[in-house]
Amino acid sequence: MSGAEIGLALSVFLACAVEAVEALTIVLAVGTTRSWSSAMSGVGAATLALAAIVAALGPALTALPIGVLRVLVGGLLLIFGLQWLRKAILRSAGLKAKHDELQIYNEEATAARAAGAKHPGFDGYAFTISFKGVLLEGLEVAFIVLTFGSNQHRIPLAAAAAAAAVLLVIAAGVAARAPLARVPENTMKLAVGVMLSSFGMFWGAEGAGASWPGGDAALPAIIAGVLIAANALAWNLRRGMRHVAADQAVPTEIPNQAVSTEIPDQATVSA
Amino acid sequence: MKRVQGFFAGVWEFVVGDDWRTALGAVLALALTALLAGAAISAWWVMPLAVLGLLALSIRRAARGGG
Numbered sequence: 001m002s003g004a005e006i007g008l009a010l011s012v013f014l015a016c017a018v019e020a021v022e023a024l025t026i027v028l029a030v031g032t033t034r035s036w037s038s039a040m041s042g043v044g045a046a047t048l049a050l051a052a053i054v055a056a057l058g059p060a061l062t063a064l065p066i067g068v069l070r071v072l073v074g075g076l077l078l079i080f081g082l083q084w085l086r087k088a089i090l091r092s093a094g095l096k097a098k099h100d101e102l103q104i105y106n107e108e109a110t111a112a113r114a115a116g117a118k119h120p121g122f123d124g125y126a127f128t129i130s131f132k133g134v135l136l137e138g139l140e141v142a143f144i145v146l147t148f149g150s151n152q153h154r155i156p157l158a159a160a161a162a163a164a165a166v167l168l169v170i171a172a173g174v175a176a177r178a179p180l181a182r183v184p185e186n187t188m189k190l191a192v193g194v195m196l197s198s199f200g201m202f203w204g205a206e207g208a209g210a211s212w213p214g215g216d217a218a219l220p221a222i223i224a225g226v227l228i229a230a231n232a233l234a235w236n237l238r239r240g241m242r243h244v245a246a247d248q249a250v251p252t253e254i255p256n257q258a259v260s261t262e263i264p265d266q267a268t269v270s271a
Numbered sequence: 272m273k274r275v276q277g278f279f280a281g282v283w284e285f286v287v288g289d290d291w292r293t294a295l296g297a298v299l300a301l302a303l304t305a306l307l308a309g310a311a312i313s314a315w316w317v318m319p320l321a322v323l324g325l326l327a328l329s330i331r332r333a334a335r336g337g338g
Contacts, residue, residue, distance in 0.1 A: 083288040201318040209308030210315045
């Protein structure tokens with residue numbers, strides 16, 4: 001397996017694992033409070049819809065000329081990657097709320113209980129919420145599978161990496177019988193953002209006609225560079241937030257009064 | 272009509288996300304790369320510079336509450 005193929009499999013696996021953790025929380029909440037059979041029907045229907053999207057768009061993408069494909073795929077991956085990086089950096093500095101799977105589980109379960117009486121057979125609420133949750137969380141992964149896979153003509157490899165991530169998350173969910181709150185989602189999202197941005201930059205520039213120094217060997221250097229830049233931006237932002245917090249701390253007139261170093265609430269941007 | 276608008280709003284949100292300036296910047300950087308490469312000028316450096324700049328500006332806007 002080449003370095004690019006390992007990068008493809010790793011990126012898809014991480015992206016899919018993160019989204020699967022979020023989908024699992026929703027399915028667990030409606031399955032536990034409403035109906036497992038209807039929730040699982042929703043999961044099955046959404047999985048089929050995602051598979052159909054990949055099956056329909058995959059051949060269409062791979063039929064494009066390689067230059068056009070690389071600009072298109074590179075541009076999309078870069079835009080997606082920058083979104084993932086931006087959110088991960090903001091979360092690491094406390095400027096965006098981190099995903100709290102337990103809190104989301106409780107909110108979904110409360111909404112499911114308040115959604116009226118359960119139907120003894122097919123429960124439409126459980127089906128719809130599961131279907132929407134899995135479809136929406138899976139859509140971005142489907143596009144990552146398609147773009148990465150089509151560009152390297154390895155859609156089956158990308159799909160296998162996605163399937164492996166889903167199976168792993170399902171197994172962990174079954175073992176834990178609870179939302180996977182301890183998964184380091186933000187670190188995984190930062191890693192996905194780094195990979196998507198790096199591959200997007202590499203393929204986009206190649207598709208636009210540029211030649212990287214060293215050819216394919218430039219890719220690891222690009223990934224390292226993006227990783228260092230993202231961490232430097234996150235570190236700089238956290239440092240800035242600490243300075244803001246220190247400047248806004250209450251002066252200590254009473255000798256034993258503790259000075260707060262918490263980031264003020266008004267600086268927090270809602271998710 | 273509302274469904275069509277909703278569809279396009281969904282596609283926009285899905286592709287462009289929270290920060291349209293960054294998405295536009297990425298497209299412009301690719302266009303500049305193509306222009307330079309078309310003129311036989313070395314262009315590989317455009318994307319790394321653009322990505323670093325776009326990300327830093329996007330983070331700065333968000334930190335200042337500008338989205």
